[in-house]
Every structure is written in C-alpha cells, then in structure tokens.
Amino acid sequence: MLAVLCAFTAAPASAKVYIDIHSPSATQFPIVIAPFVKTGGAPDSAGTVTTIAGTIAGNLAFSGFFRVLDPAALDGRIFTGVTRDKIRWDRLAIIGAEALVTGSCSFAGKDRFSTELRLFDSVQAKFITGKKYEGTTADARLVAHKFSNEIFRRLTGTEGVFETKIAYVKNEGGAKEIFISDFDGHNPTKVTRYRSLSLSPAWSPDGKKIAFTSYKDGNPDLYIQDLYTATIKKASHKKGINISPCWSPDGKRIALTLSLNNGNSEIYVLTADTGNLERMTHDWATDVSPAWSPDGKKIAFVSSRAGGPQLYCLTLKTGKVTRLTYEGSYNTSPAWSPRGDVIAYTRGVDAVFNICLISVDGTYARQLTTRGSNEDPSWSPDGRFITFSSNRTGRKEIYIMRSDGANQQRITQGKGAKTDPAWGPF
Amino acid sequence: MKQSTNVTLLIVCIFLVTFCFSCAGRQKQDTTTTGAVSTQADTDTQDDTGEGKLEEVDISAKEFTEVTAQDPELAAIFQNIHFDFDDFSLQPGAKKILDTMAEWLLQNTAAQILIEGHCDERGTNEYNLALGERRANSAKKYLIQLGVSSKRIFTISYGEEKPLCGEKNEGCYTQNRRAHFLIR
Numbered sequence: 001m002l003a004v005l006c007a008f009t010a011a012p013a014s015a016k017v018y019i020d021i022h023s024p025s026a027t028q029f030p031i032v033i034a035p036f037v038k039t040g041g042a043p044d045s046a047g048t049v050t051t052i053a054g055t056i057a058g059n060l061a062f063s064g065f066f067r068v069l070d071p072a073a074l075d076g077r078i079f080t081g082v083t084r085d086k087i088r089w090d091r092l093a094i095i096g097a098e099a100l101v102t103g104s105c106s107f108a109g110k111d112r113f114s115t116e117l118r119l120f121d122s123v124q125a126k127f128i129t130g131k132k133y134e135g136t137t138a139d140a141r142l143v144a145h146k147f148s149n150e151i152f153r154r155l156t157g158t159e160g161v162f163e164t165k166i167a168y169v170k171n172e173g174g175a176k177e178i179f180i181s182d183f184d185g186h187n188p189t190k191v192t193r194y195r196s197l198s199l200s201p202a203w204s205p206d207g208k209k210i211a212f213t214s215y216k217d218g219n220p221d222l223y224i225q226d227l228y229t230a231t232i233k234k235a236s237h238k239k240g241i242n243i244s245p246c247w248s249p250d251g252k253r254i255a256l257t258l259s260l261n262n263g264n265s266e267i268y269v270l271t272a273d274t275g276n277l278e279r280m281t282h283d284w285a286t287d288v289s290p291a292w293s294p295d296g297k298k299i300a301f302v303s304s305r306a307g308g309p310q311l312y313c314l315t316l317k318t319g320k321v322t323r324l325t326y327e328g329s330y331n332t333s334p335a336w337s338p339r340g341d342v343i344a345y346t347r348g349v350d351a352v353f354n355i356c357l358i359s360v361d362g363t364y365a366r367q368l369t370t371r372g373s374n375e376d377p378s379w380s381p382d383g384r385f386i387t388f389s390s391n392r393t394g395r396k397e398i399y400i401m402r403s404d405g406a407n408q409q410r411i412t413q414g415k416g417a418k419t420d421p422a423w424g425p426f
Numbered sequence: 427m428k429q430s431t432n433v434t435l436l437i438v439c440i441f442l443v444t445f446c447f448s449c450a451g452r453q454k455q456d457t458t459t460t461g462a463v464s465t466q467a468d469t470d471t472q473d474d475t476g477e478g479k480l481e482e483v484d485i486s487a488k489e490f491t492e493v494t495a496q497d498p499e500l501a502a503i504f505q506n507i508h509f510d511f512d513d514f515s516l517q518p519g520a521k522k523i524l525d526t527m528a529e530w531l532l533q534n535t536a537a538q539i540l541i542e543g544h545c546d547e548r549g550t551n552e553y554n555l556a557l558g559e560r561r562a563n564s565a566k567k568y569l570i571q572l573g574v575s576s577k578r579i580f581t582i583s584y585g586e587e588k589p590l591c592g593e594k595n596e597g598c599y600t601q602n603r604r605a606h607f608l609i610r
Contacts, residue, residue: 240559263564264563
C-alpha cells in the first residue's frame with residue numbers, strides 16, 4: 001500500500017506561468033532530474049531509484065511539453081543534498097534548466113522504501129512543491145506517476161494523465177480477452193476470462209465499469225462489468241449484434257449498435273437503469289460505431305448510406321444528421337475529443353489505414369500516422385493524447401501519441417495481437 | 427395424532443401447490459423477458475420476408491456442428507461462399523452453392539442451419555462485425571426466397587474476429603471474406 005505524506009508544500013501557489021499550454025508548442029520547457037540520493041538503510045536491490053527517475057523523465061518527455069536534460073553534468077559540485085539550501089543554483093544555471101527535480105530514497109527490509117521528491121524553479125532558486133511517499137518497491141512506478149502529475153500540474157496548471165489506464169483486447173490463442181494496463185502499458189491486468197471473444201471495451205465516465213461485447217454465451221451480447229466488485233451484467237442481448245458501446249458523458253446512457261431488424265445495423269441509445277432502448281437511425285444502410293460528444297448533445301457515427309463507410313453527426317435534440325467526412329471512401333471508428341473540437345477516426349486508402357483528425361464542423365482534416373496500418377483511436381481524458389493500434393512492427397500492438405501525431409510509441413509487446421484500445425478517465 | 431398428521435400433510439400440500447404455482451408463474455415471466463420483442467424500438471420492424479415479427483430466440487452457436495467433420499457429401503453442399511471487399515451482395519458462384527443448399531434443406535425439413543458472416547482483417551473491427559452480419563443475412567434472405575422457412579435459419583456475425591488464415595495477401599483475404607454454414 002502506498003502512503004503519501006504531504007509533508008511539505010510551497011508558499012501559496014505561484015502566479016508565475018511556467019508553461020502556457022494553449023500556445024502552439026514551439027519551445028519545450030527544459031527540466032532536469034538530478035541523480036537521486038540514497039540515504040542509509042538497506043540496498044536498492046530492485047533498482048527503485050532508477051525506476052522512479054527514469055519513469056518521471058519518460059512521462060515528462062512523452063507529454064511533449066518538456067525537454068528533459070541529461071543529468072550527467074550534475075554532481076557534487078552542484079549538490080550536497082536535496083533541499084534548496086544544498087544546491088548551488090548559480091552552477092545549475094549553466095546547463096540551462098528552468099526546473100529541477102531532486103529525490104532521496106531510503107530502503108528498509110521487506111521491500112519497503114520511502115522517498116522525498118522535490119520540484120524547484122531553478123531560475124528563481126525557489127522551492128515549488130515536494131512530496132514524501134512510503135510503500136513497497138512494487139509501487140515505484142506509481143510514485144513516479146504521481147509525482148509526474150504533481151510536476152505537470154504545478155508547471156502547466158492542468159491535470160496530467162500519468163495515472164490513467166488503457167483497456168484493450170488481446171488475442172490469446174484465438175480467444176480474445178480484455179486487459180487494462182497503465183497508460184504506458186505497464187502492469188497489464190486481465191479483466192475477462194471467458195475464453196471466448198470479448199471486444200470493444202468502453203469505460204464508464206467514472207472509470208468504475210467497462211461495457212463490452214462478448215460471445216461468451218454464444219451471441220455477441222453487450223455486458224457491463226464492474227471493475228471493483230467484478231460483477232457482470234448483461235446489458236443488451238437482442239437478436240443479432242449488440243456491439244460498439246459508447247457511454248454518454250453523464251454515464252446514464254450507452255449508445256450502441258443493434259441489428260435486430262434483419263441484419264441491418266442501426267444506432268440505439270440504451271438507458272442503463274431502466275433498460276429503455278431508443279432507436280436513433282432509420283435507414284437501409286449500415287450504421288455503426290456511435291461516439292458521444294463531450295457535451296452530450298451529439299453522436300458521431302459511421303454510415304454506409306453514401307456507399308462506402310463515412311462519418312456522420314446526429315444532433316440528439318433535432319434528430320438531424322449531417323455528413324462529416326467527404327475525403328476518401330472508407331472512414332470509420334470516430335472518437336470525439338474531450339475538448340469537443342475534433343474527432344479522431346480511421347481512414348482507409350487501398351486498405352491501408354491511418355488515424356486522422358477532422359474538425360467538428362468538417363472543415364479541417366489531417367492525417368496523424370504514416371507507418372503500417374493504424375486503427376481504433378481513443379482519446380486521453382485531457383484531450384492531449386490518443387491511443388490506437390498499429391501493425392507497423394508486424395503484429396498489432398497498442399500505441400500512444402500526442403494529438404498532433406508526435407511521440408508515437410508502442411506500449412505493448414509480446415505474443416498475441418492487441419487491438420481496440422480505450423483510454424480510461426482521470 | 428392422526429388428525430395433526432393430516433393437518434400437517436394438508437399444510438404441506440397447500441405449500442407445495444402454492445410453490446408450484448409461483449414457480450410456474452416465475453418461469454413464464456422469465457420466458458417473456460428473454461423472448462421479449464416488444465420494446466418500443468422495434469415496433470416499426472418491417473420484416474421484408476412478409477412473415478411479420480420474428481421471435482427472438484437466444485441461439486447458442488455451440489449447438490450447431492461443423493458439417494465437414496461428419497459427412498463428405500454434406501461438406502460438398504455446405505461450402506463457404508465468398509464476398510468482395512466491403513460488399514455483402516451474392517456473387518453468381520455463391521448463388522449456385524446456395525441453390526444446392528436450399529435443395530437439400532427442402533428435402534431434409536427437420537434440419538436447421540446457422541450462417542456465420544465473416545470478414546478479412548482489413549478495416550475496423552466494429553464495422554466488420556456489422557458487415558459480417560449483412561453477409562450472413564444476405565445468404566439467409568436468398569435461402570428464404572428459395573422456399574426455406576426463416577424459422578430454420580439462424581445467423582451470427584464474427585466480423586474479422588475468426589479468420590481462417592493469417593497471411594497478409596489477397597488469397598488469404600478472399601478466404602476470410604466468407605459465409606460459413608453449420609447444421610443441426
């Protein structure tokens with residue numbers, strides 16, 4: 001169990017704006033993580049110090065807002081300790097860092113350790129924030145993620161996603177099971193064990209439940225699994241397919257696709273507690289993959305009413321449907337950004353697929369990926385990052401990237417294709 | 427003594443009878459719930475086979491068996507049919523196979539058939555589940571037109587989730603874009 005002892009914080013929140021997250025990402029904020037200090041006690045046999053420092057550095061670099069400087073130049077001439085008074089600020093200025101992270105760790109028996117992490121404004125030689133964590137060495141990454149969020153919050157004024165999770169589907173010898181891992185792919189945990197096909201995980205807005213489609217009882221039915229109690233309930237088991245769930249922003253409804261009318265897929269909205277089903281599309285074409293807007297007023301979806309699959313937008317109040325995509329003949333998998341202004345989707349050209357963005361008014365589109373075949377985009381809760389699956393290394397794996405296409409990195413590995421990623425909430 | 431035994435017996439009987447009635451009542455309720463079609467959403471279902479609203483039956487695909495395992499003669503009849511990319515219309519070759527299948531089904535009236543709709547791996551999983559559903563229903567509609575009762579035909583889509591082969595070439599993709607048939 002991890003204990004956070006909020007032992008010390010700075011004077012009232014500084015009015016200084018360190019990183020303006022709204023300005024176009026021109027310069028990155030230079031930050032350096034000093035080599036951690038090990039104080040007394042047992043040896044660091046699990047390499048915890050390296051794990052924490054390395055994970056913080058990786059998180060900050062991935063976010064794209066930071067340039068993490070090489071700490072190689074930092075040594076005893078600059079530090080004699082981890083607190084403000086022990087740092088030679090004039091010497092630190094030479095390497096060009098504007099912020100500094102220091103850490104000290106002490107280890108005890110039975111894998112227990114405690115660490116003090118501090119963040120400084122190295123230009124003003126000012127202490128910004130610090131935390132003391134206690135736990136076992138298995139908590140090292142969690143400590144790093146928590147403090148990364150702390151750094152992110154202090155320097156950008158907004159919440160970091162470093163403690164969020166990603167759900168995805170993994171092929172295990174032909175069966176498909178749902179897994180949940182940290183946003184960086186670590187600590188994957190198996191959520192379904194039906195040895196059947198379990199697909200399309202969708203997080204409830206409070207992060208407590210996952211809706212998904214499973215063939216475990218024979219038919220592709222929709223299930224809701226409570227992640228804390230591990231109880232599962234069948235939410236929709238109509239004749240035909242019950243697929244592509246998407247929760248409404250208030251968590252009270254689920255949009256999904258049903259085909260009970262002679263195999264013709266249509267969009268429906270299910271009210272979770274009453275079981276009431278409302279049909280949203282009425283046409284001869286295939287309609288599938290609903291994606292709710294963050295204000296709850298619209299649903300984007302895929303329809304083949306114009307021939308090949310294209311993106312459309314339904315306004316719930318009026319029932320009006322407008323077409324969104326006109327470029328290309330195969331556009332699917334819409335995912336509405338939590339910021340409300342763009343929709344990520346999959347575009348296929350000659351059966352090569354890429355993640356694209358389109359503005360909600362349909363006027364501006366761009367392609368984010370270029371290597372391999374890429375599908376199933378899903379947004380981080382702050383709208384800054386996207387997770388997707390890609391086969392660029394041969395097998396389908398899960399990737400994360402910035403919403404401008406930068407910093408694309410693979411987060412899964414090992415046997416079994418991985419697809420259908422869904423980024424969990426804060 | 428005897429009287430109290432009789433009374434006890436009577437009470438037990440009443441209890442059993444009441445219990446049985448409530449059991450029957452509950453069971454009936456259960457059947458109605460699982461078989462329910464009466465939600466608002468699908469009251470406008472227009473079944474274009476002209477047979478009216480179809481009863482919802484929760485089929486378990488496990489009860490159908492693979493034809494090839496049993497009988498080579500049957501295997502020749504219940505071959506896979508194939509589709510073009512992002513298409514669910516029946517090709518001439520597919521229709522020929524379905525013609526033979528319908529003939530057999532009309533002669534063997536007790537048999538039921540399960541049609542699986544599949545896709546190749548290209549394209550979005552969700553869209554392919556919907557496409558597989560279309561493919562299975564394409565084959566079903568054709569069999570109905572040839573006189574096979576819709577009550578004997580079941581469909582299920584597997585999208586791209588159960589491929590026959592994994593190679594990334596046109597030959598394999600074609601194999602995977604199929605409807606597959608099982609009988610019972």
